[in-house]
Amino acid sequence: xxxxxxxxxxxxxxxxxxxxxxxxxxxxxxxxxxxxxxxxxxxxxxxxxxxxxxxxxxxxxxxxxxxxxxxxxxxxxxxxxxxxxxxxxxxxxxxxxxxxxxxxxxxxxxxxxxxxxxxxxxxxxxxxxxxxxxxxxxxxxxxxxxxxxxxxxxxxxxxxxxxxxxxxxxxxxxxxxxxxxxxxxxxxxxxxxxxxxxxxxxxxxxxxxxxxxxxxxxxxxxxxxxxxxxxxxxxxx
Numbered sequence: 001x002x003x004x005x006x007x008x009x010x011x012x013x014x015x016x017x018x019x020x021x022x023x024x025x026x027x028x029x030x031x032x033x034x035x036x037x038x039x040x041x042x043x044x045x046x047x048x049x050x051x052x053x054x055x056x057x058x059x060x061x062x063x064x065x066x067x068x069x070x071x072x073x074x075x076x077x078x079x080x081x082x083x084x085x086x087x088x089x090x091x092x093x094x095x096x097x098x099x100x101x102x103x104x105x106x107x108x109x110x111x112x113x114x115x116x117x118x119x120x121x122x123x124x125x126x127x128x129x130x131x132x133x134x135x136x137x138x139x140x141x142x143x144x145x146x147x148x149x150x151x152x153x154x155x156x157x158x159x160x161x162x163x164x165x166x167x168x169x170x171x172x173x174x175x176x177x178x179x180x181x182x183x184x185x186x187x188x189x190x191x192x193x194x195x196x197x198x199x200x201x202x203x204x205x206x207x208x209x210x211x212x213x214x215x216x217x218x219x220x221x222x223x224x225x226x227x228x229x230x231x232x233x234x235x236x237x
Contacts, residue, residue, distance in 0.1 A: 047107075084105055114201040182221055
């Protein structure tokens with residue numbers, strides 16, 4: 001089922017997307033000098049390396065504690081394409097190895113190491129909690145159910161069956177997506193704390209995301225619910 005596999009990849013590849021900051025009107029803010037840009041890039045790169053070195057081994061340890069027969073050797077990769085909106089996501093490599101990907105825009109967008117550490121912990125938590133496989137099963141089951149229903153109703157029309165499979169796959173993925181995000185926020189909080197960072201300060205990252213509200217079959221829960229989850233887990237309550 002190539003189509004619902006693609007839907008799954010797209011769902012899991014937009015976990016921490018940040019909208020680009022609005023650009024000021026021309027002439028209102030002086031453009032940064034080349035030296036300032038280089039200094040900012042150097043600071044962001046050093047910050048990223050520090051956080052990866054600190055958080056990655058903690059995430060791997062938590063993974064080993066909470067799973068069995070799961071590859072816990074996280075690979076951190078950077079998408080260096082320019083012009084992309086800030087984004088980070090978890091996926092699996094060709095051999096099933098867990099990948100946590102950041103693009104350059106996100107590395108530059110975070111305001112402190114706590115935010116970067118929390119994002120990394122959140123993405124690692126998706127793997128530890130088995131969200132990729134759970135979403136795949138949901139997509140497969142949804143495609144099977146709705147594809148079968150479409151086949152019955154349409155008398156076996158190929159286009160109708162394909163449409164039913166695509167709808168069912170999307171529905172199967174979205175059914176638990178909010179739950180997955182809150183689970184990843186909770187476990188990500190634990191990983192962030194164990195790595196020595198402040199998850200509450202890190203979760204301030206949500207305040208710069210558009211609030212999805214509580215839309216039916218939305219992919220992400222309201223920002224307030226996510227921040228409350230982080231606060232609750234961080235306080236041990």
